[in-house]
Amino acid sequence: MRSVRSIFMGLVYMFLYAPIMILVFFSFNAGKSTSVFSGFSLKWYGELFSNGEAMNALGNTLLLAVTSALIATVIGTVAAVGIYNMRSKFLSSTVMSVTNIPMMNPDIVTGVSLMLLFVFVGRLVGAATSLNFVTLLIAHVTFNIPYVILNVLPKLRQTDSRLSEAAQDLGCTPVQAFFKVVLPSIAPGIFAALLMAFTLSLDDFVISYYTNGADFQTLPLMIYSMTKKTVRPDMYALSTLIFVTILILLIVSNILQEKSDKKNRKGIN
Secondary structure (H helix, E strand, O other), X not given: OHHHHHHHHHHHHHHHHHHHHHHHHHOOEOOOOOOOOXXXXXXXXXXXXXXXXXXXXXXXXXXXXXXXXXXXXXXXXXXXXXXXXXXXXXXXXHHHHHHHHHHHOOHHHHHHHHHHHHHHHHHHHOOOOOOOHHHHHHHHHHHXXXXXXXXXXXXXXXXXXXXXXXXXXXXXXXXXXXXXXXXXXXXXXXXXXXXXXXXXXXXXXXXXXXXXXXXXXXXXXXXXXXXXXXXXXXXXHXXXXXXXXXXXXXXXXXXXXXXXXXXXXXXXX
């Protein structure tokens, strides 16, 4: 039974990661083929950094991902603190149910509804273009906030409320107690939320497709336009770099989380 389970898990991981490993492997291919390896080469990495369109799209994508992740993390953390401090369980559960709707909602429904909202508001204010970087940023912040709340709220529940009370007994105001005691204890959850928001914004296509203007192109939109013709091999190199970057961030996040858990266990003991 155990061997069957191991084989099944091996097959699952193979189907999950084999495409990524193939992409990484052929990013070092000297030729353009995705089926015949002509020899090891860094040619496509050189082509990538000399590709102005790709670098511009990458810069736009990173700008959007970092900005939306930071804004969503701040708003989501404040919202999580507000939900945690609600006295009414019915009210907090209702707010959480509403918060979960954007995650349960299909991306295409969210994208189309936001597009219609932005176009409607744009016409009301007489804007020349209803869709631009600002609308794209608002859309990304909107779908990132629920994920931030779900990452920060469990950390708040794990934090001993008596620590904040003790800090206030020692002369801190409630705001000072939050920043000096509560915030450091939930910092791993905030970092995990920031990382998740960054990752979700980085690879979003559907919502970006409907809320983006013509003057701002992200990487997923650029790659999608290539699929109508041929995806250039330098995109394999770019995808590999993004994959490695996200992998490193996840490893760092797990290390910080483990250190935080060990510190909390020592504090309890």
